[in-house]
Amino acid sequence: MQFEKVIYKAKIIQERFFFINSSKSEEKLILKGVTGIVLPGEMLAMLGPSGSGKTTLLTALGGRLGAAAAGTLSGTVTYNGRPYSNGMKRNTGFVTQDDILYPHLTVTETLVYTAVLRLPRTMPTPEKAQHAEAVLAQLGLARCRHSVIGGGLLRGVSGGERKRVSIAQEMLINPSLLFLDEPTSGLDSTTAQRIVSTMSELCKDSRTVVMTIHQPSSRLFYMFHKVLLLSEGNPLYFGKGSGAMDYFAGIGFSPSVAMNPADFLLDLANGVSGDGESPELDPADVKQTLVTAYRTHLLRSVESEVEGYDSQAKPGCADRHNPKLFKEWPITWIEQFSVLFRRGIKERKHESFSSLKIAQVLVVAIVSGLLWWQSDASHLQDQVGLFFFYSGFWGFYPLFQAIFTFPQERMMLAKERSSGMYRLSSYFMALTLGDLPMELVLPTIFFTITYWMAGLKPHAGAFLSGLFILLYSVLCSQGLGLAIGAVVMNQKSATILGSVIMLTFLLASGYYVQHVPKFISWIKFLSISQYTFKLLLSSQYSPGDTYPCGPDRTCLVRDFPAIKAVGLDDQAVCVVALGMMLVGYRLVAYVALMRLGVTKK
Structure with a gap:
C-alpha cells in the first residue's frame, strides 16, 4: 500500500437543527501531506497524541471515509498500484476502535453470520461455519464461544474478548491488508500483547497490517516494522521502529533518562523536547522544528521508496487483488436477505x-x-x-x-x-x-x-x-x-x-x-x-x-x-x-x- 501527499480538510459544523445545517461550516486541515509505503509482511503503527489525525488517516487509507464524510481528501492511495475499488473493499479488513457488535448474539453466532455473508458463494455454508470455528480458535475465543457479546446493561464477554471478536470478523475473509484502529485501547498489557502478537504472526504470511495505537509498551513498540509519528496532521517520522530513537537523537532530541520509545515519541509529538539539560522550549517551536527536520532529512527518502517500489515485482500480489475475483457480491440477494432476516430476528x-x-x-x-x-x-x-x-x-x-x-x-x-x-x-x-x-x-x-x-x-x-x-x-x-x-x-x-x-x-x-x-x-x-x-x-x-x-x-x-x-x-x-x-x-x-x-x- 502506497500513499502520497494525503491531505484531508474537514468541514466542522457547529450547530444543527434536526438534519438541516443552521450555521456556516468551518474548514479545518486535519492531514497535511502524509506520505508512506507498507509492504507485504510489514506492520505499520501510527503514533500520535489525541487529535493528531491517526484515525482520519487510517480511515482514509482503508477507503472508509466515503461519501458521508464532511470533508475533502486529496493525494494518492494505491494498493498494488491500483486505486481503491469494491473488489479491494471485500478483501480488506478494517477493525474500528469501538467494537460494533450485536449484544444478544453469542461469539459463535456473530462469526458464523459474518462468515456466511462475507465468504464467497462457492464455499458451502457448513464449510463457512467450520472456517469461523477455526478463526475463533486461532484468536483464543474457544472458552467464550457460547457466551453472548453483551453491552450496556447486558453482561457478556470481556473487553479483550470483544476486541478479538471484532478482529476475528475481519480475519474470516483471510485479508491481505488489515487495518486496526486502537486495537489495544482500554486493555491490560497482557491482552494487548496477545493481540499485537497475533497481528505480527499474520504478517509472516505476507499480509500487511496497519494500526493506530496510542501508547504501546516498549515490548509492543519493537514488534512494529514501521512507525509513523503524527502531530497535528504533520508527519514527524516515518521509518523502521528500531531506528526512531537514533533519528531523533541525530537531530538533537534524546530522552534525559531511559524510557519507553513510544512515550518519548509521544512527548515529542506534544512539543515536549525530553532534554532535561536545556531550558524548557516552547511546544509550538519544538513541533515546528520536528516538522522542518522531517521535511529536510526524511521526506525525500520516503518519497523515493514510494516511487521506486514496483508492485508487480512481488509474484502473486496483483492476482490476489484481481478485481474480477471480487466483482460480484459474495452471496445472492435472496441469501443475503435470508441471513440478515434470521440474524435480525435472533438479535x-x-x-x-x-x-x-x-x-x-x-x-x-x-x-x-x-x-x-x-x-x-x-x-x-x-x-x-x-x-x-x-x-x-x-x-x-x-x-x-x-x-x-x-x-x-x-x-x-x-x-x-x-x-x-x-x-x-x-x-x-x-x-x-x-x-x-x-x-x-x-x-x-x-x-x-x-x-x-x-x-x-x-x-x-x-x-x-x-x-x-x-x-x-x-x-x-x-x-x-x-x-x-x-x-x-x-x-x-x-x-x-x-x-x-x-x-x-x-x-x-x-x-x-x-x-x-x-x-x-x-x-x-x-x-x-x-x-x-x-x-x-x-x-x-x-x-x-x-x-x-x-x-x-x-x-x-x-x-x-x-x-x-x-x-x-x-x-x-x-x-x-x-x-x-x-x-x-x-x-x-x-x-x-x-x-x-x-x-x-
Missing part, C-alpha cells in the same frame, strides 16, 4: 418481545376495555371515541418503535456496508419484515381484547375489517417512523419531530376540530389518523344504521355530529391513500439511507 426478539412491552399493551387494553365496557348504540359518542383512541394510540406506538431503528443500526450498517457484505436493499427488506411479527401481534391482541369488552358489533365481518384497518394503519405509522429516523438519524431530534407530526395528524383528523379553516384543512389529506379513523367508523357503521337519539326516537348514524364531520363514504380513497403512505414512507427511508452515504449502490 431483536429480546427487545421486541420484552415482557415490559407486552405488559404495557395488555394493561392499556384491559383498562380501555373496562372504560368502554359493553357500550351500545345509545352511547354512540363513546364508541366513536374508542375508534379515535385506536387511531391515536396505534399511530404513536409503532411510530416511536420504528423511529429508533435506523439511528441504533447506523453504526452497524456503516461498518458492514463499508466492507461490502451485502446490498442495502436486502438489509432494508430484512429489517422491516423482521419487525413485522411484533408490530402486528400486539395490536391484534389489543384490538381483540377491547373490541369484545366494549361490546361492539358481534359480527366476524365487522371485527375482521376493523382489525385489518388497524394493522394497515400500524404499518403506515411504522413506515413514517422509519422515514423520520432515517432522515434525521438522531434519536432525540427524531422523537421531537415524530411527536409534532403525529400530534398534527391527530388534531386534523376531524374529531377534536370539526370545522377546520380551509387554509389549513389540507393537513387532513396527509393524516394517517384521519384515514384510519374514517375507515374504523365505516367498518362498524353503515349509512343506513340508526341509533336512539331521544325518547322513542331514532336518528341516522351518518347524521351524528362526530361521524358527519368525517363521513362514512370514500373508503376506497382512504385505502389507496394509506397504501401510498405505506410504500412512500419506506421509499423515503431507503433514499435517506443512500443520501447519507451509507451505501454507494
Whole structure:
C-alpha cells in the first residue's frame, strides 16, 4: 500500500437543527501531506497524541471515509498500484476502535453470520461455519464461544474478548491488508500483547497490517516494522521502529533518562523536547522544528521508496487483488436477505418481545376495555371515541418503535456496508419484515381484547375489517417512523419531530376540530389518523344504521355530529391513500439511507 501527499480538510459544523445545517461550516486541515509505503509482511503503527489525525488517516487509507464524510481528501492511495475499488473493499479488513457488535448474539453466532455473508458463494455454508470455528480458535475465543457479546446493561464477554471478536470478523475473509484502529485501547498489557502478537504472526504470511495505537509498551513498540509519528496532521517520522530513537537523537532530541520509545515519541509529538539539560522550549517551536527536520532529512527518502517500489515485482500480489475475483457480491440477494432476516430476528426478539412491552399493551387494553365496557348504540359518542383512541394510540406506538431503528443500526450498517457484505436493499427488506411479527401481534391482541369488552358489533365481518384497518394503519405509522429516523438519524431530534407530526395528524383528523379553516384543512389529506379513523367508523357503521337519539326516537348514524364531520363514504380513497403512505414512507427511508452515504449502490 502506497500513499502520497494525503491531505484531508474537514468541514466542522457547529450547530444543527434536526438534519438541516443552521450555521456556516468551518474548514479545518486535519492531514497535511502524509506520505508512506507498507509492504507485504510489514506492520505499520501510527503514533500520535489525541487529535493528531491517526484515525482520519487510517480511515482514509482503508477507503472508509466515503461519501458521508464532511470533508475533502486529496493525494494518492494505491494498493498494488491500483486505486481503491469494491473488489479491494471485500478483501480488506478494517477493525474500528469501538467494537460494533450485536449484544444478544453469542461469539459463535456473530462469526458464523459474518462468515456466511462475507465468504464467497462457492464455499458451502457448513464449510463457512467450520472456517469461523477455526478463526475463533486461532484468536483464543474457544472458552467464550457460547457466551453472548453483551453491552450496556447486558453482561457478556470481556473487553479483550470483544476486541478479538471484532478482529476475528475481519480475519474470516483471510485479508491481505488489515487495518486496526486502537486495537489495544482500554486493555491490560497482557491482552494487548496477545493481540499485537497475533497481528505480527499474520504478517509472516505476507499480509500487511496497519494500526493506530496510542501508547504501546516498549515490548509492543519493537514488534512494529514501521512507525509513523503524527502531530497535528504533520508527519514527524516515518521509518523502521528500531531506528526512531537514533533519528531523533541525530537531530538533537534524546530522552534525559531511559524510557519507553513510544512515550518519548509521544512527548515529542506534544512539543515536549525530553532534554532535561536545556531550558524548557516552547511546544509550538519544538513541533515546528520536528516538522522542518522531517521535511529536510526524511521526506525525500520516503518519497523515493514510494516511487521506486514496483508492485508487480512481488509474484502473486496483483492476482490476489484481481478485481474480477471480487466483482460480484459474495452471496445472492435472496441469501443475503435470508441471513440478515434470521440474524435480525435472533438479535431483536429480546427487545421486541420484552415482557415490559407486552405488559404495557395488555394493561392499556384491559383498562380501555373496562372504560368502554359493553357500550351500545345509545352511547354512540363513546364508541366513536374508542375508534379515535385506536387511531391515536396505534399511530404513536409503532411510530416511536420504528423511529429508533435506523439511528441504533447506523453504526452497524456503516461498518458492514463499508466492507461490502451485502446490498442495502436486502438489509432494508430484512429489517422491516423482521419487525413485522411484533408490530402486528400486539395490536391484534389489543384490538381483540377491547373490541369484545366494549361490546361492539358481534359480527366476524365487522371485527375482521376493523382489525385489518388497524394493522394497515400500524404499518403506515411504522413506515413514517422509519422515514423520520432515517432522515434525521438522531434519536432525540427524531422523537421531537415524530411527536409534532403525529400530534398534527391527530388534531386534523376531524374529531377534536370539526370545522377546520380551509387554509389549513389540507393537513387532513396527509393524516394517517384521519384515514384510519374514517375507515374504523365505516367498518362498524353503515349509512343506513340508526341509533336512539331521544325518547322513542331514532336518528341516522351518518347524521351524528362526530361521524358527519368525517363521513362514512370514500373508503376506497382512504385505502389507496394509506397504501401510498405505506410504500412512500419506506421509499423515503431507503433514499435517506443512500443520501447519507451509507451505501454507494
